[in-house]
Amino acid sequence: MSDHNWPSVAAVICSRGDRAVFLREAVESIVAQDYPGRITVMVVFDRAEPDESLTELGAGPTREVRVMLSDRRPGLPASRNAGILATDSELVGFCDDDDAWLPGKLTGQVKALRARPRALFASCGAVTMYDGWSAECMWPKPQIAHADLLMSRVKEANADSFLVYRGALLGPIGLFSEEIPGGFAEDYEMLLRAARHSPIVYAHQVGVRVRGHGRTSHFTGDWETIAEANEWLLSTYPEFRAERRGFARVAGQISLAWGMLGRRGAALHWAWRAFLANPLEIRSYVVTALAMRAVSRSWVQRRLNAAGATS
Numbered sequence: 001m002s003d004h005n006w007p008s009v010a011a012v013i014c015s016r017g018d019r020a021v022f023l024r025e026a027v028e029s030i031v032a033q034d035y036p037g038r039i040t041v042m043v044v045f046d047r048a049e050p051d052e053s054l055t056e057l058g059a060g061p062t063r064e065v066r067v068m069l070s071d072r073r074p075g076l077p078a079s080r081n082a083g084i085l086a087t088d089s090e091l092v093g094f095c096d097d098d099d100a101w102l103p104g105k106l107t108g109q110v111k112a113l114r115a116r117p118r119a120l121f122a123s124c125g126a127v128t129m130y131d132g133w134s135a136e137c138m139w140p141k142p143q144i145a146h147a148d149l150l151m152s153r154v155k156e157a158n159a160d161s162f163l164v165y166r167g168a169l170l171g172p173i174g175l176f177s178e179e180i181p182g183g184f185a186e187d188y189e190m191l192l193r194a195a196r197h198s199p200i201v202y203a204h205q206v207g208v209r210v211r212g213h214g215r216t217s218h219f220t221g222d223w224e225t226i227a228e229a230n231e232w233l234l235s236t237y238p239e240f241r242a243e244r245r246g247f248a249r250v251a252g253q254i255s256l257a258w259g260m261l262g263r264r265g266a267a268l269h270w271a272w273r274a275f276l277a278n279p280l281e282i283r284s285y286v287v288t289a290l291a292m293r294a295v296s297r298s299w300v301q302r303r304l305n306a307a308g309a310t311s
Contacts (some may be wrong), residue, residue: 006037007090009106010166012083013041014076015097017048022098022211027054029100029209031063035107041065042083047074077176077186084169093163098211101160102127105207109163112203116143120168121194123157124207139202146195149188150243157200159187160208164194172197180232182225192237221301226311227257227266244277252283253311259287260297267291 011030015023023043030041039062043054050067058065068086072078084092091110095101109122125138139156148154169175173194180186194200230250234240240247255270271287289295304310 006035007110008038008040008088009035009091009093009110009163010040010042010083010087010089011093011095011101012044012080012087013095013097014044014046014070014079014083015048016046017051019098020051023051024054024057026095026097026100027057027065029102030095031057031059031065032103033101033106034103035110037110038062038089039064039106040087040089042087043067044070044079044083044086046070046076046079073178075178075183077180077183078178081175081178084166084175087166089166091163092166092169095160095208096210099160100209102207102209104205105161106163108203108205108207109161109201112201113163116201118198119201120165120173120198121191122163122201122203123161123191124203124205125156126158126161126208126210127206128210128212130212136206138204138206141202142204143202144191144195144200146192146199146239147243149192149195150237150239150246152246152249153185153188154191157191157202158208158210159190160210162187162190168194168197181228182222184222184225184229185233189233189236192233220305220310223257223260223311227254227261230254230257230311245281248274248278248281248284251277252281252287255287256283256300256311259290260300262297264291 013026027041030039033039050069052067054067055065070079070082072082080094109124113119113122127134127136137156144154144157176186177189180189191200230253234250251270251274255267255274259267267287268291271284274281275284286300
C-alpha cells in the first residue's frame, strides 16, 4: 500500500475541559502515530471553552489538530457525533481525554480492516494503567461476532480502540445513540449495532492505554440509570431473547440495580426472569438475598467495588 493509498483518519477526542494535561498527552499520542496517511485530531469540547492552543500540537499537513465546541446535546455520545459530523476523513477513531493511542495502533488496525474488504469496524487490545500496576485486555479471536456481544459485554473492545468507516457511521451503522438513558453502555450499544452488519475486526495487538481511576466508574452507584439503560438495551435488541445467558446477564444487572434502589417488586421481577433464562446467573440469587434482608446493600456495593464492576 503506497502512502497515498492509506485512508485518511479522524481521531475524535471529547473533553469537558477539566483534564488539560491528560488531554494534551492524548492528542500527542495520536499525532505521533507511525501512520503513513493523513490524521486529523478533532477535539470536541462539551459545555467548556475550547482550548485553541491544542492546534499547535499539529505537525504539518498530514497531522492537523482542530478544536470545536459541540453543538449537540450534552454528554459523550452527542459530543462524539459532533466530531464525526465535523470531519470528512474516510475512517474515524476515538480516544478519551485521559487515555492514549500506543505506537502502531492505527497502522495495525487499518491493515486488519483492509484484509477484510467487507468489514466496517475494527477494535484492538488495551492496557489499563492503575496506581502501581497494569492489566492487559485482549480478545483471543480475529473478530467479534454479534453472538459474542449478546453473550458478553466483550470488555476487550474498549471505545478508545474503535476504528470505523465514516460512511458506515453516516449510513448503515449510524451514529452513537443519544437516546440510551444517561449514555450508559453507549460503546457497548455501538458494538451491538455494528456487529449486526458485519463482525468487528480485531487487530491482535495492545493499541490503546487506558487510565484507570480506582476500581469505580462514572456510573458507580447510579442505579436508576443502569436499570433504565439496560431495560432499553433489551427492548432495542430483541436478539437477546435467543441468547439465554446474555439475556440473563442483562436482566440480572437490571434486577440488581432496582434491588440496590430498594425497589423490591421490580428487582424480584427481573431476578426471576434472569433465573428462568439461566439458573446460574448469580445476580438473581444476590437480589433474592437482598429482598430477604440476608445481605445489605452496603455489602453488595463493597463486593462490586472490589471487582471493579458497576452492576
